[in-house]
Amino acid sequence: MIYDFDQEINPHGTNSVKWECVPSDNGLVPWDKTDPALGNDRVLPMWVADMDFCSPQPVIDALVERARHGIFGYAVPTERYYQAVVDWMARRHGWQVEPDWICTTPGVVPALYVLVRTFVAPGQKVLVQPPVYHPFYRAITDNGGEIVRNPLILEDGRYRMDFDDLAGKLADPNLKLAILCNPHNPIGRVWPADDLRRFGELCAEHDVLVIADEIHGDLILPGERFVPFASLGQDFARNSITCTAPSKTFNLAGLHTSNIIVPDDELRNRFRQALNASGLPWLNPFGITALEAAYAKGEDWLAQVLTYLNGNLDTLDSYLRERLPAVRLIRPQGTYLAWLDCRGLGLSEERLKQLMLDEARLLVEEGSIFGPEGEGFLRVNIACRRTTLVEALDRIATALAARASAPA
Template sequence: MNYDFDRIINRNGTNSYKWDYVKRDGAVVPWDETDSGRHEKPVLPLWVADMDFPCPQPVVDAVTDIARLGVYGYAFPPPSYYDSVVRWMKRRHGWTVDPDTICFTPGIVPALHMLVSAYTNPGDKVLVQPPVYYPFFNAIENLQTVPALNPLTYRDGRYYMDFDDLAVKCADPDVKLAILCSPHNPVGRVWSADELRRFGRICMDNDVLVVSDEIHCDLILGDRTFTAYATLGEEYEERSIICTSPSKTFNLAALQASNMMIPDPGLRETFQSTVRNAGLFTLNPFGIAAVQAAYDHGEEWLDQLLAYLEGNFRFLDSFFRERLPGIPVIETEGTYLVWVDFTSLGLDKDALQRLMMEEARVFLDEGYIFGREGEGFERINIACPRSILAEALERIEGAVKGIMS
């Protein structure tokens, strides 16, 4: 079947976090209360990481079947749920997952909170590599632990891990956990096996447990390959927790289903007891059905999606090169989130945010929310029909040229 990713779907008025809400002063509020100009020139939202595409038809069918049943009682993942996850990881990533190691959770962000709670005590430190997905900081701070920062290095338009600094940070005995973002949101790096091995070696040598958030693992652009952390070797697998979910890949975030792989039995039991203590014991029936349908029947859609995203990235990249050449675009190797360097404009974070929101009238994720290292950057979500992306880019061009003239 051919999917039409150019089709525009009106998500306004659907309680969409992306389209119907806005973040103001840290709070999420409905658009209408804050944006009097909305109906004259609606702001285009290219911020939070969901896609403006419907998911694969087999997923829509599976979810519709359950909706039609009209009985929405408790549901529990059947053995075939785990088989679907295992088959997907083997087929797409060459990773052999033991189904007994899989712990389901209603999303990775809740799981990260429970992981920090399970393996640290208040006052411990948790290592992260900014600029990085900001809910990592929320999980750390909400659990009264302290972020240990190992910032990525930005060199010649590409991001790298700073292993010397990592070794120094991990040598601090208070650092108990390291959260790896692989692929890395927001800078779009797909870490090589060598980089992951070096990262893992340093963590293991210092007895720092690795949590590898691999939610973007299926969204790899071009001919690059993703290395699942657990495939680096038994030692790596046993000293890590891998966070997976089909929710970014297939646009299922609202169905709240994710899977943590925890091969070590002791670590697994500690996590499961934290999950139990949070009163969580099931998933919703839509999530269960969607995970299975996506992993079992979503591959054809995914291959078409990846080609479309690659096209969107090339379109954006050429646009900046030709029309705004002073603003470098960081090559997106994985994810659908493009990291763009606006530092040459010399604006502080509030002025840059105003430029995007009020002049360009595009809602992007501001770089600074991913850590101080992200100041002056913008994250653009390109998982939308190309015509929306084109409109957003023209608006950005107009606003930037407006302050340059």
């Protein structure tokens, strides 16, 4: 089947977080400024990480068929569900996962909270690599942990790990957990096997458990290769817990279905006990159905969407070079998130935010929410129609031109 990612789909009236809400200091609040009826005055939302594309047709068909059944009581995954996960990991990533290793949760972020609470006592430390996905910070501090930063280094247009700093930070006996993001959100870096191996060896040397957030691990752009951390060998598997989900891959975030893979028996038992004590709900029947259909019949759609996303990146890169040379794309190897270096504009963080929202009418995420290392950067979701992407870029160019021509 050929999918049309240029198709316009009206998201309004669907309770969409991306299109009908805005983040605030008090959480998400309803927002109507993205309504197409506003014309050129509407805001284009390019912030939260979900797609503007329909999910694969086999997933939609499976969900419709499940809905026709008419009974929506409590549901638990069966052997078919677990085998779908096992087969997917083997087929896509060459990783042999045992069904017993899989712990289901209604999301990676809730799972991360439980993991920190389980393996880090209040006052102990957790290492992150900023700029990094901002819920990591809250998961640590909300559970009484202390954040230790191992900042990534931007060099020649690509980020790398600072292993000297990492080794020094891991030597702290009060540091118990390290969160690895691969592919890395927001920068889109897909860590090579040698870097993962060195990271894992340093963590093992200092008895630090690795939590690998690999939720974007299927969204690997053409020419790149993704290596699951735990697939590097038994020693890496035993000292790690891997967070996965079909949500980013197939645009299924609202179905709240994720799989936390824990190869070590003792770690898995502790995590399962903590899950039982957490009060987190079971998976819902639609999430189970969607995962099984996506992992069985969604690869053709995924191949096509990755090609389209790569085309969007080419469009973005060319546009910036030709018309907005002060803004530089840190080209991702994975995810559908573009990390834009806007420091060449010479604007403060507040002025950059004002430029985007008030003048260009774009809702994006300012880099500082991913840590102070992200100041002067923006994270932009490019999982949208190409015409939407070009309109967003035109808006930025117009806003900058208007600012340049304004009286001093």
